[in-house]
Amino acid sequence: xxxxxxxxxxxxxxxxxxxxxxxxxxxxxxxxxxxxxxxxxxxxxxxxxxxxxxxxxxxxxxxxxxxxxxxxxxxxxxxxxxxxxxxxxxxxxxxxxxxxxxxxxxxxxxxxxxxxxxxxxxxxxxxxxxxxxxxxxxxxxxxxxxxxxxxxxxxxx
Amino acid sequence: xxxxxxxxxxxxxxxxxxxxxxxxxxxxxxxxxxxxxxxxxxxxxxxxxxxxxxxxxxxxxxxxxxxxxxxxxxxxxxxxxxxxxxxxxxxxxxxxxxxxxxxxxxxxxxxxxxxxxxxxxxxxxxxxxxxxxxxxxxxxxxxxxxxxxxxxxxxxxxxxxxxxxxxxxxxxxxxxxxxxxxxxxxxxxxxxxxxxxxxxxxxxxxxxxxxxxxxxxxxxxxxxxxxxxxxxxxxxxxxxxxxxxxxxxxxxxxxxxxxxxxxx
Numbered sequence: 503x504x505x506x507x508x509x510x511x512x513x514x515x516x517x518x519x520x521x522x523x524x525x526x527x528x529x530x531x532x533x534x535x536x537x538x539x540x541x542x543x544x545x546x547x548x549x550x551x552x553x554x555x556x557x558x559x560x561x562x563x564x565x566x567x568x569x570x571x572x573x574x575x576x577x578x579x580x581x582x583x584x585x586x587x588x589x590x591x592x593x594x595x596x597x598x599x600x601x602x603x604x605x606x607x608x609x610x611x612x613x614x615x616x617x618x619x620x621x622x623x624x625x626x627x628x629x630x631x632x633x634x635x636x637x638x639x640x641x642x643x644x645x646x647x648x649x650x651x652x653x654x655x656x657x658x659x
Numbered sequence: 660x661x662x663x664x665x666x667x668x669x670x671x672x673x674x675x676x677x678x679x680x681x682x683x684x685x686x687x688x689x690x691x692x693x694x695x696x697x698x699x700x701x702x703x704x705x706x707x708x709x710x711x712x713x714x715x716x717x718x719x720x721x722x723x724x725x726x727x728x729x730x731x732x733x734x735x736x737x738x739x740x741x742x743x744x745x746x747x748x749x750x751x752x753x754x755x756x757x758x759x760x761x762x763x764x765x766x767x768x769x770x771x772x773x774x775x776x777x778x779x780x781x782x783x784x785x786x787x788x789x790x791x792x793x794x795x796x797x798x799x800x801x802x803x804x805x806x807x808x809x810x811x812x813x814x815x816x817x818x819x820x821x822x823x824x825x826x827x828x829x830x831x832x833x834x835x836x837x838x839x840x841x842x843x844x845x846x847x848x849x850x851x852x853x854x855x856x857x858x859x860x861x862x863x864x865x866x867x868x869x870x871x872x873x874x875x876x877x878x879x880x881x882x883x884x885x886x887x888x889x890x891x892x893x894x895x896x897x898x899x900x901x902x903x904x905x906x907x908x909x910x911x912x913x914x915x916x917x918x919x920x921x922x923x
């Protein structure tokens with residue numbers, strides 16, 4: 503085979519190979535919308551984080567505004583401290599409530615931010631004061647059964 | 660009895676020594692090939708020719724296998740995921756399995772069978788017919804003229820082939836999930852996009868395919884260069900390339916996966 507023909511085929515090969523990589527990065531990996539902007543950090547302490555993992559999304563009104571960067575246990579209060587990395591373009595009020603939520607019954611666990619009416623805004627390194635822990639399904643069921651049992655007992659009297 | 664045991668030990672020791680010596684020679688050979696890297700890029704037409712043989716001619720088998728693997732993943736994934744009522748996660752499952760594991764690994768296994776064996780056979784036959792010796796006589800270094808271009812041709816082709824395998828697999832999963840099983844097309848793509856991370860999934864898959872490319876072509880050119888100059892020697896070297904390269908790829912995949920995806 504002549505050299506030019508080989509060059510053409512290799513060129514086509516490299517071009518579609520690069521195309522496949524771009525396809526995987528943009529279409530599957532969604533490189534464009536997951537901005538690597540540095541953003542700023544917020545802390546939130548929870549009594550129980552349930553199934554929250556690092557890299558879980560942080561959402562406000564359903565829109566992903568950041569990710570959970572790290573989760574540690576506070577050695578003094580025995581609370582779980584989640585460090586949230588928020589995109590720089592979003593700021594939240596000082597009285598924002600952070601809660602751990604689940605999308606669907608078995609879906610992914612994420613941190614939801616509910617904005618309040620304070621005039622001051624959270625800055626880098628601040629701690630979110632009001633938090634709501636994860637709902638642990640087993641505890642809920644246990645509570646429900648206990649209520650049922652006590653209501654049955656009171657009916658009998 | 661005593662003599663039999665002694666002979667067994669002797670054979671064990673000789674085998675171990677031979678294996679260690681071969682490993683040492685293979686490592687020295689690897690360094691020598693790397694040192695001839697400039698030669699491979701100065702003689703670009705030679706390297707291009709090797710990319711043609713290793714990459715372009717592997718395109719059909721890679722694209723077809725990727726498509727079928729993706730379609731099977733689509734069917735099996737749908738069956739399992741629908742039991743948990745989360746069949747929308749099919750795109751995520753297909754893409755993550757392909758980009759992280761199956762793309763680099765299966766493409767490397769196919770590459771070892773399709774291109775690696777051909778490299779070994781070509782170099783081995785050149786050695787058997789004393790072409791390599793003839794080159795040395797003419798003061799042409801066979802490492803620079805034959806081995807280094809083959810090595811770099813293979814290493815460059817491999818990441819492209821793995822990416823093509825993954826991409827055609829994602830398309831195969833789309834065909835089965837959306838067109839055949841009636842999943843929503845938006846759910847397929849959007850779930851995939853929210854779960855697949857560029858750095859963790861795609862870059863790590865790319866690193867894997869690059870490492871596998873180096874392993875497979877290294878073994879292929881080494882086995883060719885180390886062939887016994889007989890007809891049987893060439894055939895057994897070709898077999899060894901496929902077996903050793905496949906095992907090495909799977910073992911390296913385990914090691915890389917431990918480092919890359921140990922869980923959070």
